[in-house]
Amino acid sequence: MARKFLPKVATGNHLLEGDVVYFTAQGGWTRLHEEAAVAETPEAADALLAQASAFPQEIVGVYLADAELTEEGPQPVHFREAFRTRGPSNYFHGKQAEL
Amino acid sequence: MYDYSNFDADFVHSRVAEFRGQVERRLDGSLTEDEFKPLRLMNGLYLQLHAYMLRIAVPYGTLKSRQMRQLAYIADTWDKGYGHFTTRQNIQFNWPKLKDVPDILEALADVEMHAIQTSGNCIRNVTADHFAGAAADEIEDPRPTAELIRQWSTDHPEFAYLPRKFKVAVTGSPNDRAVTKAHDIGLRMVRNEAGEPGYEVVIGGGLGRTPMIGKVVRDFLPKADLLAYLEAILQVYNLSGRRDNKYKARIKILVHETGLEELREQIEANFERQSRLLPDVDPAIVARIEASFAEPEWDTREAPAPVLEAGLKSFVDTNVTAHKQPNYAIVSVSIKPIGGTPGDATSAQMRALADLAEKYSHDELRISHEQNVILPHVHRADIPAVYAALREAGLATANIGLVSDIIACPGMDYCALATARSIPIAQQISEVFSDLDAQRDIGPLKIKISGCINACGHHHVGHIGILGLDRAGVENYQITLGGDGTETATIGERTGHGFAYDEIVPAVERLIETYLEIRETAEETFLQTYRRTGADPFKTALYGEENKANAA
Ligand code: SF4
Numbered sequence: 001m002a003r004k005f006l007p008k009v010a011t012g013n014h015l016l017e018g019d020v021v022y023f024t025a026q027g028g029w030t031r032l033h034e035e036a037a038v039a040e041t042p043e044a045a046d047a048l049l050a051q052a053s054a055f056p057q058e059i060v061g062v063y064l065a066d067a068e069l070t071e072e073g074p075q076p077v078h079f080r081e082a083f084r085t086r087g088p089s090n091y092f093h094g095k096q097a098e099l
Numbered sequence: 100m101y102d103y104s105n106f107d108a109d110f111v112h113s114r115v116a117e118f119r120g121q122v123e124r125r126l127d128g129s130l131t132e133d134e135f136k137p138l139r140l141m142n143g144l145y146l147q148l149h150a151y152m153l154r155i156a157v158p159y160g161t162l163k164s165r166q167m168r169q170l171a172y173i174a175d176t177w178d179k180g181y182g183h184f185t186t187r188q189n190i191q192f193n194w195p196k197l198k199d200v201p202d203i204l205e206a207l208a209d210v211e212m213h214a215i216q217t218s219g220n221c222i223r224n225v226t227a228d229h230f231a232g233a234a235a236d237e238i239e240d241p242r243p244t245a246e247l248i249r250q251w252s253t254d255h256p257e258f259a260y261l262p263r264k265f266k267v268a269v270t271g272s273p274n275d276r277a278v279t280k281a282h283d284i285g286l287r288m289v290r291n292e293a294g295e296p297g298y299e300v301v302i303g304g305g306l307g308r309t310p311m312i313g314k315v316v317r318d319f320l321p322k323a324d325l326l327a328y329l330e331a332i333l334q335v336y337n338l339s340g341r342r343d344n345k346y347k348a349r350i351k352i353l354v355h356e357t358g359l360e361e362l363r364e365q366i367e368a369n370f371e372r373q374s375r376l377l378p379d380v381d382p383a384i385v386a387r388i389e390a391s392f393a394e395p396e397w398d399t400r401e402a403p404a405p406v407l408e409a410g411l412k413s414f415v416d417t418n419v420t421a422h423k424q425p426n427y428a429i430v431s432v433s434i435k436p437i438g439g440t441p442g443d444a445t446s447a448q449m450r451a452l453a454d455l456a457e458k459y460s461h462d463e464l465r466i467s468h469e470q471n472v473i474l475p476h477v478h479r480a481d482i483p484a485v486y487a488a489l490r491e492a493g494l495a496t497a498n499i500g501l502v503s504d505i506i507a508c509p510g511m512d513y514c515a516l517a518t519a520r521s522i523p524i525a526q527q528i529s530e531v532f533s534d535l536d537a538q539r540d541i542g543p544l545k546i547k548i549s550g551c552i553n554a555c556g557h558h559h560v561g562h563i564g565i566l567g568l569d570r571a572g573v574e575n576y577q578i579t580l581g582g583d584g585t586e587t588a589t590i591g592e593r594t595g596h597g598f599a600y601d602e603i604v605p606a607v608e609r610l611i612e613t614y615l616e617i618r619e620t621a622e623e624t625f626l627q628t629y630r631r632t633g634a635d636p637f638k639t640a641l642y643g644e645e646n647k648a649n650a651a
Contacts, residue, residue, distance in 0.1 A: 019149070079569075080517075083511055
């Protein structure tokens with residue numbers, strides 16, 4: 001049975017800083033997952049990935065990640081992506097401290 | 100300790116200049132990421148989960164005070180004020196910015212350090228016993244050997260693109276503190292019947308997806324033949340190691356698939372040829388290296404009477420080891436405070452350690468594969484002063500070798516390859532057993548945690564090993580028992596199914612409670628008890644009498 005399609009966001013790392021970033025509906029990049037553009041069909045996901053991959057001088061390692069739609073915007077589904085939104089859990093010093 | 104020659108210094112500085120040019124070309128767009136990535140990896144720069152990570156070699160774990168101070172300076176200037184010591188005797192910085200990395204490398208080169216060969220399919224940082232040059236049980240200091248291998252392997256053109264990464268460890272003591280049997284090549288310094296120094300050569304050990312204990316390929320290799328023999332092994336591996344499958348590319352698989360006997364024949368035949376072709380190592384080079392590891396001038400003061408003050412006595416009992424000079428001792432500084440991140444040191448702590456080494460340890464420090472820092476040569480009369488200074492710096496935790504002295508890899512808090520977190524599990528276990536008296540009652544116990552199958556946390560050789568996995572999008576932790584990383588190396592046995600994030604620490608508690616109940620005497624260690632009883636009582640503790648049969 002084909003797996004149910006989950007909405008996707010496009011994410012990668014900032015070339016200079018290394019930070020986790022998300023592609024926005026405005027065609028730019030944000031550090032906040034909830035501001036990410038969401039693709040709700042496989043076709044839209046392909047298009048999102050293509051758009052997000054067009055910044056090789058700014059963003060590296062772009063890929064699609066599953067997301068869940070909520071009133072506060074998209075939220076990560078997998079725990080790995082949840083950690084990427086916050087930073088390391090051993091000290092309060094990653095993204096959680098900066099945003 | 101080894102001092103760079105002009106050649107070494109020029110080489111390292113020119114590599115920095117080369118990398119600076121490569122970063123500039125990446126930033127101005129003349130290099131693509133695909134072109135740049137292998138170049139940055141050659142200089143130890145990874146892109147991890149949240150940021151870049153720079154991995155710096157601490158060759159055979161040996162540092163001088165000024166080098167430690169420079170690491171503190173780097174942490175403050177270009178990172179977040181701390182560094183992370185790893186099981187490979189490296190230090191990693193977790194937050195450098197790409198544009199700053201050439202400056203960081205320059206700062207390292209200024210103190211004879213670098214990040215060369217800390218990544219890639221080459222011969223990696225050569226590791227050694229962290230008590231090298233100091234241990235009472237030492238046959239010979241392993242560091243001149245490790246340094247010779249470092250010089251031979253650095254930028255060795257033939258071995259820059261091996262089938263996979265290649266790790267060499269050296270120990271000069273019969274008590275193996277360098278996990279030599281879990282390395283691609285392990286060298287154990289021995290003497291033959293005539294009393295001549297040489298090596299027992301072990302090949303094909305390794306952890307990760309297919310954990311294996313290395314096998315002895317040569318009982319006795321004369322010291323002079325070392326490089327020719329290493330060339331012979333590496334050539335056989337380079338030619339026959341599998342390049343079709345990354346997971347089968349390490350030499351351990353070659354040993355396994357070819358068989359030790361046949362491989363030994365190939366290596367010996369190659370060595371015969373090799374030893375005729377290769378010129379001997381210039382004795383002047385060997386002499387220079389050996390001279391730079393000459394013993395410090397020992398302080399001849401008599402050692403004072405043993406201490407009685409409680410805190411200091413506990414510290415001496417756990418963190419102090421016999422030195423080859425009876426008036427001296429080796430002080431292990433735990434980088435595992437209760438609730439802390441194993442292996443993390445702040446810049447202030449690094450400076451405190453540098454000061455202590457300068458004042459009390461002949462300017463020497465070592466990094467252990469167990470993620471602790473060693474002051475190798477402390478006069479026994481100075482131990483109270485060292486202890487007081489360590490307390491001041493928050494570095495006096497008296498838990499070396501005990502349940503809270505946990506190895507934990509960075510796991511999913513930092514590592515892009517991780518399948519689960521490691522550090523919070525270590526933090527919680529150390530908090531549960533925060534009482535040091537209770538830890539001493541439990542006795543020697545090695546818990547080792549990895550956040551994925553790559554096993555950087557050496558979980559396979561932990562008395563209790565914990566492997567973090569991803570089970571259907573949830574963190575899950577598998578336990579192995581009975582592993583051992585010493586001269587009696589053993590791969591731990593898997594107990595059964597894994598535990599959820601909030602179940603794993605109680606599971607470890609149950610294991611330890613069971614051990615306390617069933618040990619025959621207070622002196623019988625966890626590992627001895629496990630070896631005596633087998634896994635059965637521990638499986639009952641983990642899964643219950645009814646469920647243990649189905650636990651797998
Ligand atoms: S064991 Fe896995 S998670 Fe841990 S540091 Fe190694 S690669 Fe990363």
